[in-house]
Amino acid sequence: MIPSLRTYYNEHFTTGKYQAFLDSLAAEAGEAPAFRVAETPVFVPAALTSKLVQACEEVVEVILRPDFKDITRDAIPNALKVPAENTHPHFLIIDFAVCRQENGELAPQLIELQGFPTLFAFQEVMARQFKHHFNIPGTVTNFFNGLDGDSYFKLLQQLIVGDNDPQEVILLEVAPQLQKTRVDFYCTQKRLGINPVCVTELIQDGSNLYYNNNGKQTPVKRIYNRVIFDDLIKQQATLGSYPNLFQHLDVEWITHPNWFYRISKFMLPLIQSPFAPKSWYLHTLPVIPADLENYVLKPLFSFAGQGVIIDVTPADIDNIKDPENWILQHKVQYAPVIYTPSGPAHCEIRMMYIWPDDSPRPLLVHNLARISKGKMIGVSNNAQDTWVGGSCCFFEQ
Structure with a gap:
């Protein structure tokens, strides 16, 4: 998405460098990842970075509401409540699709969020190995808030x-x-x-x-x-x-297990932001939209994209017996913004926060990216494609 870096990267990419990169990942971790790692990182321009941070902070403001636990009390299924819940989650991850606005500018659109850890250790390893094997310039960084590899892991050590x-x-x-x-x-x-x-x-x-x-x-x-x-x-x-x-x-x-449910798809209808598509709890939907092709149906209590209905029909809605456990969300149009030798790809960017007990608000620390050329973004999809899979971002400073 930074044209000069994308052009340079593509022109200097070789399968030999990519294999050496994968070998280094496996050597450092002790085995190769069980999911596909993409051939490229994502280069994020400063303007999009600013919008991503703004979008995240608007989500954080909802979580900081004094009545947040009250408005999310129904998020935790009764059978899954764990005692001794603390005051806030220790981890927060927020997923965005990269889209293009009517004026042509890139902008994030909120897809999902969780009060649950993601690949916090591996993503640092991946970014560092990308930098080692592919000559990533110092004008971009995978970290936020002035962190580097040592200070990042020091924070994780203190937290965990x-x-x-x-x-x-x-x-x-x-x-x-x-x-x-x-x-x-x-x-x-x-x-x-x-x-x-x-x-x-x-x-x-x-x-x-x-x-x-x-x-x-x-x-x-x-x-x-x-x-x-x-x-x-x-x-x-x-x-x-x-x-x-x-x-x-x-x-x-x-973090405490209850936060997985409080900070989840359950929150989506509560977030009012230009970077969050309109969402409704299905049982509160006043009328079924006539243009259902522009919506996606998501179960509240699922993970890794399971149960999501992308091409929604009235019959899909009629067949749902527990509408209180579903949301209808305005469909997001991913933009094919990553130009690869095997065709354009789109991506999601995951912004990764930690929240120490003595901090008044969570701290943005790192990121994750997923690159795809199909309808579904997860790293298990598009297995036959190249230049797709799990990746990381380098943000323009």
């Missing part, structure tokens, strides 16, 4: 581990070794010293949790949570026994 022994802090997931994002778990383990642990490996004694750490039963003081609890419930019949995580436990959640 704090003053605890890293061996008493775990990254909790369901079968972490099978997750497509496991490369991030290994990068996190390497940088922060915390072990990925499956929920089935937890040992409970009263309100205390332990895990087997190389033959030693080790207490769990903090949980860096990567478990999506409705997904956990769906799988519980095949997982075997594990502690009931919906009870009071003597652990600290980073």
Whole structure:
């Protein structure tokens, strides 16, 4: 999207450099990513960066409302509420489509948001390896707020581990070794010293949790949570026994599971911004729009794009038995703004925040990008294409 950098990058790209880049990712993490990594980063011009930051801060202002917990009380399914919720999430991620306004300028449009961590460790590794292998200039950066690699990981260390022994802090997931994002778990383990642990490996004694750490039963003081609890419930019949995580436990959640639901698609109708498409809870929709082709139907309680209906029909709406659990959102038109040797592509940009306990508001720190040439953006889509997949952004300073 910065024409001079795009032209330079494309002209100097080679498959050899790309393979060396992928090999470096695998070497640093311990294995190759289980998802496709794109051949290119995204170069974001200063004007679009400014709009992205503005859009994010407008979302943050909603979260900072004194009545935020009241207006999102229905966001958490009763069966999935976890005790001892804290005052704010430790992580916030906000996804935007890159679009083109009527005047031709690039602008973000809000797609989704979550009070849940994403690939915080791996994205730094990816950006650093892009810089190493592809001569990314110093006029652009992958960080925000003056951070660099060292200060970035120092913040993550303070937030996730704090003053605890890293061996008493775990990254909790369901079968972490099978997750497509496991490369991030290994990068996190390497940088922060915390072990990925499956929920089935937890040992409970009263309100205390332990895990087997190389033959030693080790207490769990903090949980860096990567478990999506409705997904956990769906799988519980095949997982075997594990502690009931919906009870009071003597652990600290980073971040607390309830925030996954409070800060989610549930928030979309609450956000009023030129960078947020109009959304309604389906059960409050006054009338079905005549131009349904311009809308998308999203289930509130799903993740990774599951259940989303892109080409909506009146029959789709009629067939929904629980309209209170769905939103209708004005469809966003992605712009084909990334010019690649195999054709134009569009992208989403994820803005990544952390929120330390002693901070009055979250801090923008890093980013993630997903590049696609099809209708769906996720890295599992367009598997046969090139110059698509997971990536990162470098923002013009």
